[in-house]
Amino acid sequence: MLALIYISGACLQGAIACGEGFCPSGLICVVEKDDAPACVVPTSVNTCGNSIVDDGEDCDDGNREGGDGCGSDCVHCGDGVLAKDEICDPGLPVTISCIAMNYDFGRPGCISSCDDLSAIPCGSWNWRRQERATLETLRGVWGSGPQDAFAVGDNGAITRYNGQDWQAMPSPTSKRLSGVWGSGPKDVFAVGTLGTILRYDGQDWRAMSSTTLTTLHGVWGSGPQDVFAVGTLGTILRYNGHDWQSMASPTSAEGLADVWGSGPRDVFAVGTNGTILRYNGDSWQAMTSTTSADLRGVWGSGPQDVFAVGDGGMVLHYDGQGWQAMASPTSEALSGVWGSGPQNVYAVGVEGTMLHYDGQSWQPMTLPTTFSAAEVPLSTEGVPLRGVWGSGPQDVFAVADQGNTLHYNGQDWQNMTLLTSSTSVEWLNGAWGSGPKDVFAVGANGTIQHYNDQGWQAMDSTTSALLRGVWGSGPKDVFAVGTNGTILRYNGEDWQAMSSTTLTLNSVWGSGPKDVFAVGDFGTILRYDGQDWQAMSSTTLTTLNGVWGSGPKDVFAVGDFGTILHYDGQDWQAMTSPPMEVPLSGVWGSGPKDVFAVGVNGTILHYDGQDWQAMSSTTLTTLNGVWGSGPKDVFAVGEFGQLLHYDGVSWLKLNSTTDRILFAVWGAGKSSFVVGEGGAIYRHTRTVLPR
Known part of the structure; x- marks a missing residue:
């Protein structure tokens, strides 16, 4: 920082000396280290915008406008430069x-x-274990946001997450704590054995008078002056902002394990032997639950969308009319449930089970395998998970025994790499599907693999040709192309060969079942009209490697030497591309004015409806395939496991977890698939898509 020196010299008719002259009365002399002395109004000293770099300023250009090289506070940080x-x-x-x-x-x-x-x-990727702050079993978790979460457990254990790590908090009790909930970061409640209720005020945890000695398991509130706690013997307490009071319960024989509500006049509690209670603002009433299994957790996105989980893998759903059992992929006891919305719900279990509901079905999730043997009880397959909570779909926590916590960022990356029945591994060059549960991958020696949500199965392709590309108009109409002019078509039952050229075909795409294009060596372009394949004039003899279009009158083909062709419904014309002349291997777009092409040396080109422009890809590695769900969600794959993502701002590298060559990427909905060398198949799943 430049120091300012204030000089008040000898008076000369009301003036003060300043350098070789004087400042008139009412002004002061300011001298910067490297500049000549200046006379200024005293009130402008240490003021941003006075054209003088005062103490605490990085710059001062005579104004307080940002974005012009000097920020609005006369500091560089935050000025957008x-x-x-x-x-x-x-x-x-x-x-x-x-x-x-x-x-x-x-x-x-x-x-x-x-x-x-x-x-x-x-x-x-996936669920990741976090550093522990305690060795006690953690049973409940809740937070006010992604950088503020609380976990409670045995022997009064309380830990807090600050966005970076978990830290132990001083606790006023040694009792086991089972549930935690708050109205905000400075108002948090925890409940446990012998009627223990604690409250955190932003400074300390303090014990509250609970009026009961029964064990309390769950706590939830609609606000700081309306909190419910439930426990054994049907115990229900309510806090009104002043004290806790017992509520009349429909049961005294069943224990209550958890409580959740959509508001102060709509609260659910669940417990042993399938017990489900509901509070309507006046009284608690028993509900028909359709199960006798012990229920351990309850959560909902609203009054007509509530989930309850329990023993035997039981999952119940309430739709506003009644409770119905849901298909569950596990028979293990489930201990907690939470979701960010009706199509993104998580359930955890005491056998280390983690399930996810996407609005269609419940599926098991992959958990880390880094737990040591000493941490895993011999009677279970994994560390017991006790509770789950998140601030949103990309920020979810689960708590477990031995002080373990897991964190999920909303994205899964699963290795689905296959071995064929002969134990040899065939390279996969192309992928396409009609949806995330109906995907085809093609490759060497006529390999065709099909995924149906149960797993990948080999299909009889009737050929040994190297298959390079696959596309379909639907699940019962799929085309695959490859060497020696091979074209196969799948009708929903089997693959059949179609007659075509003898030249290698590298890619296939269509606008519908009666309008399909295939491109290949020596500028080959074929078109299928629903009856036959016909050769088209392509204006080039260069090998074409990729084809994609937004419709029957807007099709792009890319190939060697930077070749880009465009079909407008009448004929193919060469397009002007940046003067790189590198082989281009793949093309995809979100529309006619948003098209991407990838190739050798990390080349990525973008077409905006007017011109093709080179983009910075952050890599020199050859890229083989490109696909996206929209203009701000595009993926590119290539050699050495290169996986890139474009978010509308720039291309960023992602961790593919492999060094294998990746040849193609395709996706639908929240899932995408990447295929490549050695039968490599990876599935990328996201709980939410970018906006």
């Missing part, structure tokens, strides 16, 4: 990937001082 002494600026997107910070995906943030990157926006 990266200064030479800044690592980053909050006004600019960070262009490196979170991989550089040992995460799997994401774009780092910039801390407020502009001198370091923030890992808060970064994420890891």
Whole structure:
């Protein structure tokens, strides 16, 4: 910072000396280290916008406008311009990937001082174990946001997550704590054995008078002055902002394990022998639950969408009319349930079970395998999970025995790599599906694999040709192309050969079952009209490697030497591309004015409806395939396991967890599939798609 020196010299008719002259009365002399003395109004000293770099300022250009090289507060940090002494600026997107910070995906943030990157926006694939703050069993978890969560457990254990790590908190009790809920970060309740109720006020945890000695298992509230707690012997307590009072319960024989509500006049409690109670604002009433299994957890997205889980893998759903059992993929006891919405719900179990509901079905999730043998009870297959909670679909916590906590960032990356029945591994070159539960992958020696949500199964292709591309108009109409002019068609029952050229075909795409294009060596372009394949004039002899279109009158083909062709419904015309002349291997677009092409040396080109422009890909590795769900959600894959993602701002590297060559990517809904060398198949699943 430049120091300012104030000089008040000898008076000369009311003036003060300033350098070789004087300042008139009412002004003062300001001298900067490297500049000549200046006379200024006293009130403008240490004021941003006075054209003088005062103490605490990085710059001062005579105004308080940002974005012109000097920020509105006369500091560079936050002005949207990266200064030479800044690592980053909050006004600019960070262009490196979170991989550089040992995460799997994401774009780092910039801390407020502009001198370091923030890992808060970064994420890891799948569920990840976090560093422990206690060795006690944790039974309940709740938070006020992604950087503020509380977990409670045995022997009064209370831990808190600050966005970076879990830390133990001083606890006023040694009793086992089973449930936790709060109205905000400075108002949190925890309940446990012998009627224990604690409250956190932002400073300390303090015991509250609960009027009962029965064990309390669950707690939930609609606000700081309306909190419910439930426990053994049908105990129900309610806090009104002043004290806890017992409520009349329809049962005294059944224990209540959890409580949740959509509001103060709509609260559910569940417990032993299938007990389900509902509070309507006046009284608690028993509901028909359709099960006798002990229920351990309850959560809902609203009064007509409530889930309850319990022993034997039991999952019940309430739709506003009645409770119905849901198909469950496990018979193990489930101990907790939480969701961010009706199509994103999680359930955890005491055998280390983690289930996810996507609005269609419940599916098991992959958990980390890094638990040591000493932490896994011999009678179970995994560390028992006791509770689950999240701040949103990309921020979910689960708590477990031995103080373990797991965290989920909303994205799964699953290795589905296959071995064929002959134990040899065939390379897979193309992928396409009619949906996330109906996917085809094709490759060497006529390999065709089909995925139907139960697993991958080999199909009889009737050929030994190298298959390079696959596309279909629906689940019962799929085309595959390959060497020696091979074209196969699947009708929902079997694959049949179609007559065509003898030249190798590399890619196939169509606008419908009676309008399909295939491209290949020596500029070959074929078109299928529902009856026959016919050769088209392509205006080139260059090998074409990829084809895609937005419709029958807007089709793009790319190939060697940077070749890009466009079909407008009448004929094919060469397009002007950046002067790279590198082989292009794949093409995809979200529409006629948003098309991407990828190729050798990390080449990525983008067409905006007017021109093709080169994009910065952050890699020199050859890219083989490209696909996206929209203009701000595009993936590219290539050699050495290269996996890139474009979010509408820039391309960022993702961790593919492999060094294998990746040839193609395709997806639908919230799932995408990547295939490649050695039969490699990876599935990427996200709980939410980018907006």
